[in-house]
Amino acid sequence: MENNSKIIMHIDVNSAFLSWQAAYNDQVGIDKDIRNIPSVIGGNEEKRHGIVLAKSLPAKRLGIQTGESLMDARMKCKNLLVVPPNYDLYVKASKALITLLKEYSPYIDIFSIDECFLDFTGMEEHFGDPIKAAHKIKERIKSELGFTVNIGISSNKLLAKQAGELQKPDKVNTLFLEEVKNKLWPLPVEELFMVGRKTKPKLNRLGIYTIGDLANSDFKIIDTILKSHGRLVYNYAWGRDDSTFNYNNYIPFKSVGNGSTIPFDVEDRETAKKIILSLCETTSRRIRRSNVACGVISLGIRNLDLFYRSHQRKILSSINSTEEIYQIALELFDDIWDGTPIRKFSLRLSQLTSSEKIQSSLFDKEESIKLIKINETIDTIRERFGDYSVTRATFLHSGLKPMLGGFAAEDYPVMSSIL
Ligand SMILES: [Mg+2]
Structure with a gap:
C-alpha cells in the first residue's frame, strides 16, 4: 500500500x-x-x-x-x-x-x-x-x-x-502520485533518479526513451535484463518508493545526561544499584521520547571529597531500553567504585541515533522486542498517570525515588518551540 x-x-x-x-x-x-x-x-x-x-x-x-x-x-x-x-x-x-x-x-x-x-x-x-x-x-x-x-x-x-x-x-x-502521468512520464528516461549513464543506453536499446515508456514496459523483460536495478527504476517510474525517511539527522541534542546528589552517603552496592537504575529510568525515557537510542553510556560518581571518577563504554549497537542501559551502567559502576562513600551519581547517554534501527547485541532478538514493548507501555502509563504510577519493586520501601532528576527544557531547543 x-x-x-x-x-x-x-x-x-x-x-x-x-x-x-x-x-x-x-x-x-x-x-x-x-x-x-x-x-x-x-x-x-x-x-x-x-x-x-x-x-x-x-x-x-x-x-x-x-x-x-x-x-x-x-x-x-x-x-x-x-x-x-x-x-x-x-x-x-x-x-x-x-x-x-x-x-x-x-x-x-x-x-x-x-x-x-x-x-x-x-x-x-x-x-x-x-x-x-x-x-x-x-x-x-x-x-x-x-x-x-x-x-x-x-x-x-x-x-x-x-x-x-x-x-x-x-x-x-509538486509531484503527487496522481500527477506522475502528466508531469513525470513525458520526461526523458535519464531524468529519472538512478537512471545513469550506464542504464540509459540499456533502456534505449529496449525502445525505452521516456519515463512513461519505462513505466509501461514489460516488467519481466526489465527484471530479466536489468535485475534489481531494473526493478528499482521501474518502480520509480510509477512513483513508488519505499525508502524510509532517515530521522537520524534529527538529533536535537548530542547527549542526554542526568545526575543526582544523594542526601546521604551511599556505602553499599545495593543502594547504589537502585540509584543507578533510577537514573537509567529517567534518562532512557528522555531518549525514547525523542525516538533516539544511544551508542555510548557514561557513568560518573563523586565521593565526599568531591573526587570525581567516570567511565564510559561504547557499544556496537544502539540501545534505549532501561534494562539494557542499566546493565551497562552497572558494569561501569563496578569498574570505578573503590568502596568509598558516594554522594553524587551521574549518567550520560551519547552518540544518539534514530531508534528505528535498534539492534541489541546484549539480549537476543525476542528479548529485545519484549523490552521495547515493556518500556513503551511503562512510558505511556507514566505519561498519563504520572511518574510514580509504575514503580519497580526494587524501590518499594527503599526510601529512594524511582525516577531521579528532572527534565531540562534547554535540552530540547527545537522541540520545545514546535511540538
Ligand atoms: Mg543542488
Missing part, C-alpha cells in the same frame, strides 16, 4: 557552491555577482588537474559543463572567472540552511551538503498548506541566507526529489 498521507519536501540549493560563494561575496561587500557572469567553481588551476565543480548560468550557456577540466572550460571562454572552492563556507551555509528548515519540522533527512528532505507531515496545523509553506521557506532562505533553492513536494522522497527537478531555479513544484 502506498502511503499517501505523508508530506515530504525536497530542498535543493540551486548551483550550491556558486550560490554560496555569491552570497558570501555579497555579505562582504563585493558588488560583482558571480552568478551573472561566466564563472565556475573549480579546483586548483595550476595543477592542471582542476575540474569544474559548479558553473554559473552564463558559463553554462557557453557550453561549460560540470566535471570537465578547467583547461577545456577556459577554451570555451577566455575571460572565465575561476573561483577556488571554499569548503568551510559550504559547510557553514549548509548548516545555516538546516537551522532555518528546522523551524518548520524537526525531521530533516540530509541527503548531501546542498540537498535534504523535510518531513512536513502534521506540520500543516502550524504552518498551513504545504505549498504555501514551501514558498514561505524558499523566500526566507533567499532573503535571510542570500541564495535560492528549489523545493519539491510529494508523499515520498523519490517523488519529492523528482518534483524539485521539474523546473529550476527558485521554484516550488
